[in-house]
Amino acid sequence: MNDHKYIIDLHDINKSYPGVVPLHVLKDVSLGIEKGELVSIMGASGSGKSTLLNILGILDNYDSGEYHLDGVLIKNLSENRAADLRNYMIGFVFQSFNLIGYKNALDNVALPLFYRGISRKKRNALAMEQLERMGMADRATHLPSELSGGQKQRVAIARALITNPSILLADEPTGALDSHTSREVMQVFRDLNAEGRTIVIVTHDPAVGEQTNRIIRISDGRIVE
């Protein structure tokens, strides 16, 4: 087991995509993020930032190195194990919200618990609790198409939090929002961080990066500072 100080602990991660000319996307990336940090990962497009996010979120494999998430080695996992770890340890917030269009806000928030096999009654109660925390209780029965961008992102954050994950991973969470709503959503992240949540935000927007406690810059597949 690695250093317990870090909730996210990357050690010499390499990742390349096969092809006629293999593309070496991540080069010996080592990174430690402590519990309770609010971190942003910034980089230009093509810098390897998305690949890093995929690996952090257990959405993709890496070639060499070691990644420990909350003390668990994330390597060569079966599809089922990866799905379970994502369900239990990671809360995702996406740029385009990724709410399911034909489910209302409550059902969307409750969905991760559905895949845990939790009863409908219990998951709806938990989902309602999360919506209340996001100030969205009165929109519980609305479909995503009936919500504004900021409201959708709040629902998405509620969905990410319902499993009480180890980390919150946000991919350009304000990318689809206007500047006013962006600030509101960032305030939500800061409040959650104040409650002790570990949050990693991947962004190319300096204004978002500024509002986090630490900025990790990635360029050409390497961490630059």
Add this chain to the structure above:
Amino acid sequence: MIDLFNEILATLRFNKLRTALTGFAVSWGIFLLIVLLAVSNGLVNGVTGMFSQRDKEVMSITGGWAQKPYKGLKDERSITLKESDTELLESRNGNIVAYAVPELSNDSVVISTQKDYLTGGYKGVYPQSQRSDGTTMEEGRYINDNDIEQGRRVIVLHRENANTLFGVGEPAVGKFVRVGDLSFTVVGIYFHEWMRSSIIPYTTAKALAGGSENIRRMQVKAKGLSTVEDANEAENEFRSTLGNVHSFDPTDDSALWIWNRFRDFATTNTALSTLTLAVWIIGLLTLLSGIVGVSNIMFVSVRERTHEIGVRRAIGARPVAILRQIILESVAITTLFGYVGIVLGVIVTQLIAHFTLSPGPQGHPPIFKDPSVDLSIALQVTVVLVITGCLAGLFPALKSLKIKPVEALRDE
């Protein structure tokens, strides 16, 4: 389970039109399958119903013309069966003969009342002939053992003939008819699909024929027949036994005319099961086009929902959960619309039964009977629906497994 069902309902509601269009193909396939099965069932019921009121292992043996020279005898000899031949068969071939009874007939005698007359003559029988002929008694009784013993002058008439002689709706049992110059008491009225003979006791007929031992034919009930081969074997043994007595070549098929109901029964059974098989094949092939439609719609659905499936995977759905959902959706579409087809099929079947197959006043042969869909067919069709639904969903579901959770991060 309820949750899974809700998930499925939600996705189906989301794709209403497409679901309905594909569903129609499935409904149509099942509808045809049900109607075809019901009609063939009606046919099967009708035919087996006809067999059920008859002894199946009956052979009727009539003397014919020997065509082959035998032991110095020339060809073209008439073979006439004797009453004693029945006892001979019972004793020599006791292992395969349950009983053998003689029948006599006189085709020229006129049967009359004051109202009308019949020219068909009469047939003299033993009580056993009722089961071998397959007559059903509508009123009164058939010839019984006392009639045989005492040579009573009693007669059993076909319903139509009774109507001719006494008028429709007029009581006939207990009345008298004249058979030639003699007076007979009507003791029963029977129904039969095509046989119209007027039936009297064998012993009475024999006395009327001057006590001759010659008989028209005999009804032999065999036992222990289970295959067509058994039946043919029994026929050969009868030919051999009777050939010995009447001096004809046992291989001379024309010497005896043997009508073998068991062979008919077995052949008909084979034909009916072939019919049922053919109906299933036709129905299933029709259903196939519906199934391909469902498979197609599921493929489209999986492709359209690539992003959604990616999101589900990203938030922790195991691959098998996605697989199960796709397959169950497919089963849901198939069974839902399948049942629409079943209901329509049953309605149409009932209409067919009601309008075209209602029995006529003097019933035709009930070749169609109860053309209905019984519970076992409903169950079989349900099994078919679930299996085909699974098959239709299988390939789209396998395709959905290839969707990686990374899809969730791709922008639409």
